[in-house]
Amino acid sequence: MVRTGLYLFAGLLLGLTIHLVVILVLPLLATTSATAKVTALTEPAKLQLLAEAPAGGPNPLRLDPYLSYAVCRLDLGKGPGVVSGTLPQAFWSVAVLGPDGTVIYSTTNRDGIGQQLDLGLFNPVQTRLLAEQQIDIEQGLLIVESPADNVFVVVRLAPEQPVMRERYEATLSGLACGNITL
């Protein structure tokens, strides 16, 4: 009986080890991450509007049906990234996500940006060059440093009424997205 108890205790310890391994390894093995899905939907350095999920239809990225989304995937190894343009006065936000789907940076137009989005993305080497004034950038560029080269930028825009959606999405698709050539 004592021996069986010891085996059960060993099973419990082994179970806790398996649990910790699962938690730590899952992000490395997952094929359904947001990054994998966005990569399949987009081309590098090209802004892509994400289609609204139809009622009852699949919504793999779990998008809010009340918002319009634009995504731009960038490889900072090809040069610093820029996402810029003018957006409507409605609520909008921008987030920069790393290759593992974590949000590196985010902000909203409530933070004093107004209607103009001018976001510059730099990897650590480019940030150093920027500090040494070896890269020329536009004045007023919101500078974000990314530890990884492969990032994607998500712009969310909230039309006040459904009837405004089409017009707002046209504005959203007019955002510029690409790499600066050094």
Add this chain to the structure above:
Amino acid sequence: MRFLINLLLMLVVALGVGFGLSYYALSDGRFFGGYQVGPWAAWPRAGAPDPDPYTRAFLARNGAIQLGQSEGLQFVATADSDGHPLERDCTYRIDGTTPIATFWTLVPTATDGSDIALPGGPPGFHSQRVARNNDGSLQLYVGKKLRPRNWLEIAGDGPYWLVLTLYDTAIFSGVSSAATALPSIIREDC
């Protein structure tokens, strides 16, 4: 023979505890990383640049485009305030107040994330398009049977989730309303 039985028992316990605990922990963050108020669960670190390992595993499993911390926070309810799983054959009243946010949306979804609101109608509730009481509180009804005031008709059968997304909220800043201001989910009838 006894050795083999003990070994088998140990492996069953190890696999059950290991994978069961992982599933349970990542369902709504019941151990680490999650934040629960009544039926509502959120992962506050999901929008942070340095999430903890449990939140990181949740992000990988969930596969959604996460909201950054300054963009907002998402709460998900899989059960009502009494702990019963949400069923499409029942009518629920979402009753109370919401934390301060620029706006919020409340969308019923199937477990795979698809919207289950009746096609042709609104996909959910929007804070700027609901009728409120004089004190700012609200009663929202979700179900197949007609209800007064704010009613959202849903379609299909089976379990579902309610997804409450607060945009531009200061819920965890300590200077705004507390997360305890989340509404209750009351089952009316089935």
